[in-house]
Amino acid sequence: MSGAFPISTAKFQSLGIKSIQNTIISKSQSGKKLVRQIDNQRFAFSVRVITAKRSDVYGELMAFIMKQRSSKENFTIIPPEIEDARGTETGTVLVNGVHAVGDTTIAMDAFAGDGAGRFKAGDFLKFASHNKVYMVVADATSSSNASTVTIEPPLITALADDSVVTYDNVAFTVHLTNDIQEFGVVGADKDGALLYQFEFDVEETL
Structure with missing residues (x-):
């Protein structure tokens, strides 16, 4: 690097x-x-x-x-311009459970609030210990501070539970x-x- x-x-x-x-x-x-x-x-x-x-x-x-x-x-x-998410989320979002290579629906929790548009289609995400950047392809609505977020491309590396999700200043x-x-x-x-x-x-x- x-x-x-x-x-x-x-x-x-x-x-x-x-x-x-x-x-x-x-x-x-x-x-x-x-x-x-x-x-x-x-x-x-x-x-x-x-x-x-x-x-x-x-x-x-x-x-x-x-x-x-x-x-x-x-x-x-x-x-x-694209480095920050368009959604309303402000908290430290975490992956909920383990996810395998090829998954495109990622369970997440620890959202700062509930409602529509926590992430918006076109937002970029990056997971802790991953180099790959993914795109949100459907608006995410949270309930009880949790949501299932649809991404593309499919995961190229497995995700561990409680991995931190970066959605602002995505490098x-x-x-x-x-x-x-x-x-x-x-x-x-x-x-x-x-x-x-x-x-x-x-x-x-x-």
Whole structure:
């Protein structure tokens, strides 16, 4: 692991979110669709960093990217806007019971309150001791401080009872996907200082 992003003042100007799931599709002579998925789902991001001077942002940013040694190292990234859940939950939510690889309905308890929308569809979740991030795919309603939450993709690692569920400031563990990283000068400010721009692509590390 080699650090966390964003660093210092290297803020995002734009962010593209991708879901990658390699799927093989074929058809029988009768026209029936045959489907097989050959690996685990993972998220990926395309990021553009704000245009700024080397002294303000890009010196530190260049050093951070160099530390990644192309795609060799992993780092964490907390994407803006989507890092916090849209739901109303504020407590320390726990997994209720054990859950096996492949499960998509996860029993949880210790919600701070009851009612609809504790988690909302599209919220991201991460479980203690897991690198993988999951998405809530249906609004969660709690009763007696408990709820069953539907997620995708299916669990790739079993869950232990009372595992803590992170739903705000969810950090994705990622790696760079390109061997060449280019920092471009796109102009200058009113004092003649060069302004840099940088775009990069990352993919979730499982």
